Amino acid sequence: MNSIRFISNALAKKHSNGKFHPESPQRIEIMEKWVTSHLDDSISFEISHEMANKDEILSVHTEDHYNLIEKTKNYEGHFYFDADTAANSYSYEAAMQAVQIGIQAVSESTMDTSVFCLVRPPGHHATQHSPQGFCIFNNIAVGSQIALNKKKYSRIAILDFDHHFGNGTAYITESNPDILYISTHADPRISYPGCGFSDEIGLGEGRGFNVPLPLGYRASEADLKLCFESIINPIIYQFKPDFLAISAGFDAYERDPIGVLGVTVNGFGYIGKIIKEITDNLKIPYAHFLEGGYNINLLPELLSAYVSPFIGKSEVIMKIDPSLQVKEETKSTVQSSKNVLKDYWSL
Numbered sequence: 168m169n170s171i172r173f174i175s176n177a178l179a180k181k182h183s184n185g186k187f188h189p190e191s192p193q194r195i196e197i198m199e200k201w202v203t204s205h206l207d208d209s210i211s212f213e214i215s216h217e218m219a220n221k222d223e224i225l226s227v228h229t230e231d232h233y234n235l236i237e238k239t240k241n242y243e244g245h246f247y248f249d250a251d252t253a254a255n256s257y258s259y260e261a262a263m264q265a266v267q268i269g270i271q272a273v274s275e276s277t278m279d280t281s282v283f284c285l286v287r288p289p290g291h292h293a294t295q296h297s298p299q300g301f302c303i304f305n306n307i308a309v310g311s312q313i314a315l316n317k318k319k320y321s322r323i324a325i326l327d328f329d330h331h332f333g334n335g336t337a338y339i340t341e342s343n344p345d346i347l348y349i350s351t352h353a354d355p356r357i358s359y360p361g362c363g364f365s366d367e368i369g370l371g372e373g374r375g376f377n378v379p380l381p382l383g384y385r386a387s388e389a390d391l392k393l394c395f396e397s398i399i400n401p402i403i404y405q406f407k408p409d410f411l412a413i414s415a416g417f418d419a420y421e422r423d424p425i426g427v428l429g430v431t432v433n434g435f436g437y438i439g440k441i442i443k444e445i446t447d448n449l450k451i452p453y454a455h456f457l458e459g460g461y462n463i464n465l466l467p468e469l470l471s472a473y474v475s476p477f478i479g480k481s482e483v484i485m486k487i488d489p490s491l492q493v494k495e496e497t498k499s500t501v502q503s504s505k506n507v508l509k510d511y512w513s514l
């Protein structure tokens with residue numbers, strides 16, 4: 168029997184980027200409501216007050232970055248790191264709690280029971296030295312790095328299906344061959360953060376271990392399917408991770424207010440299903456980290472579709488609608504990825 172442990176940080180709903188910001192406390196409120204109304208043998212929910220410690224943050228972030236965030240706890244109103252990322256007096260502790268849940272998720276998830284970090288702030292845009300893109304600390308990178316440092320795992324794959332390229336995760340891991348970072352995201356020419364082209368495959372010893380897969384306007388699960396079959400699955404099976412960490416963003420949804428992609432509700436069921444197949448085939452544990460997703464009313468439906476395959480439920484039809492066509496741009500991304508990655512993986 169497979170189950171999911173949702174863990175939310177106690178201050179998730181207190182952290183704020185300012186009024187009318189899409190990354191709002193309502194995102195957690197509505198998802199928590201869905202989770203708590205579906206509690207059974209396969210779904211559990213916990214609220215955690217624990218915070219990561221400074222040394223854990225410093226496993227991937229600079230001391231200046233940590234100090235900047237810590238200072239905001241005494242700030243009245245909103246402290247703006249950039250035009251779209253801010254902190255209020257709760258944000259430092261909320262972010263430290265979110266990281267702690269990430270560390271716990273990598274350490275405690277098993278093949279049968281995965282942890283879903285139902286946290287705010289999200290993390291995948293936070294780089295070594297700066298908060299950005301609604302993110303303060305990089306929850307998934309810290310969680311993964313701590314598990315590697317403790318020799319709990321020796322090779323971790325991070326799969327990021329958020330609408331946006333996780334530039335923070337990519338920069339943090341780009342020289343590290345022990346972390347494979349694979350991301351599907353909207354074309355950087357039309358979307359934040361403006362990087363994540365298919366030739367950004369890592370540096371030095373880590374070259375070949377960053378795999379950005381940019382997708383064109385309105386790309387759907389048909390495009391994701393081509394990416395999984397041609398690039399993602401072959402690389403993950405050759406890398407043979409002993410843990411899979413998933414940056415789960417729901418802003419690739421076709422009606423997301425800030426997105427340009429075209430993934431349907433069923434598409435999130437497809438993503439869950441294919442990830443579950445990978446972890447089953449490799450017989451490895453895995454954990455989910457909430458990143459973006461801004462269509463407040465539809466978030467519960469997207470979450471439900473995504474988690475169903477992990478708890479043996481088929482509330483959604485996980486077949487891909489044949490009317491969804493693979494975009495030309497996706498075919499060209501797959502071709503460029505094959506060209507640039509051919510020295511590192513057999514594709």
Ligand SMILES: [Zn+2]
Nearest residue numbers: 329330331459
């Ligand atoms: Zn996003």
